[in-house]
Amino acid sequence: MTQETTQQNETINNQIRYVSHEIRNHLSICDMYSQIIKKNLEKEGISNNSIDNALNCIQKSIQIISSNVTDLKSINNNAKKIYDFETLCYKAIELSKAYIDDKDIEFETFIKNSTNILVDENRFLSCIVNIIKNGIESIEIKGKIIILSEIKNNKAIIKISNNGKQIPKTKQDTIFDCGYTTKDSGSGLGLNICKKYIESQNGTIKLNKSTKTETQFEITIPIN
Numbered sequence: 001m002t003q004e005t006t007q008q009n010e011t012i013n014n015q016i017r018y019v020s021h022e023i024r025n026h027l028s029i030c031d032m033y034s035q036i037i038k039k040n041l042e043k044e045g046i047s048n049n050s051i052d053n054a055l056n057c058i059q060k061s062i063q064i065i066s067s068n069v070t071d072l073k074s075i076n077n078n079a080k081k082i083y084d085f086e087t088l089c090y091k092a093i094e095l096s097k098a099y100i101d102d103k104d105i106e107f108e109t110f111i112k113n114s115t116n117i118l119v120d121e122n123r124f125l126s127c128i129v130n131i132i133k134n135g136i137e138s139i140e141i142k143g144k145i146i147i148l149s150e151i152k153n154n155k156a157i158i159k160i161s162n163n164g165k166q167i168p169k170t171k172q173d174t175i176f177d178c179g180y181t182t183k184d185s186g187s188g189l190g191l192n193i194c195k196k197y198i199e200s201q202n203g204t205i206k207l208n209k210s211t212k213t214e215t216q217f218e219i220t221i222p223i224n
């Protein structure tokens with residue numbers, strides 16, 4: 001390594017440290033305040049499912065960001081544990097609903113059966129959220145997202161469909177490429193990140209179909 005590259009690496013490392021430090025500081029403020037809100041609501045005897053759900057989603061998102069910040073330090077930040085598949089699916093759906101914003105989108109969820117799966121919760125949730133978010137973004141104003149999950153042939157399977165804009169036939173193989181995006185403010189990283197993580201778990205992710213009426217993605221995770 002040349003002296004110049006060593007210096008560049010050091011500058012990048014410092015930058016990562018500073019940015020991580022600042023992100024963590026502000027994440028802890030968000031976390032603390034969401035806990036304070038929860039406690040105050042309890043004290044006042046206010047019970048509101050929508051507020052509880054929002055606070056739980058905020059806290060889960062904080063954990064996901066925090067785990068991503070840890071990824072900056074180490075590529076082996078993979079905290080695999082056993083989770084109930086159905087519970088994870090519902091958590092991901094709740095997180096994703098934040099992206100509905102002012103669109104008129106109906107969610108239908110069919111969970112056939114469940115089992116324990118061994119995954120890194122934050123990464124797994126991020127993948128499902130990425131797919132549902134894409135589905136929401138493909139719908140202009142009004143539409144439907146359908147989530148089907150089941151355990152079959154020693155695999156946990158989740159199928160996510162929407163009735164938004166079709167992916168052109170010629171682009172259906174390209175969508176998983178790093179940087180491919182058709183959105184003005186897109187990054188083209190979502191599907192690529194999902195594919196990398198799911199495949200690192202010996203799972204699969206594919207586009208089952210994209211027609212004028214339905215686009216469906218399928219993720220499978222092997223059960224050991």
Ligand SMILES: Nc1ncnc2c1ncn2[C@@H]1O[C@H](COP(=O)(O)OP(=O)(O)O)[C@@H](O)[C@H]1O
Pocket residue numbers: 130134135138162164165166167175180181182183185186187188189190191192215
């Ligand atoms: N459900 C979907 N419906 C229509 N197009 C999709 C869908 N999911 C992904 N795409 C297409 O694949 C591209 C890449 O998606 P992604 O990797 O998540 O990046 P981004 O969302 O930042 O564009 C999107 O820009 C879009 O063109």
Ligand SMILES: [Mg+2]
Pocket residue numbers: 130133134190191
């Ligand atoms: Mg995306």
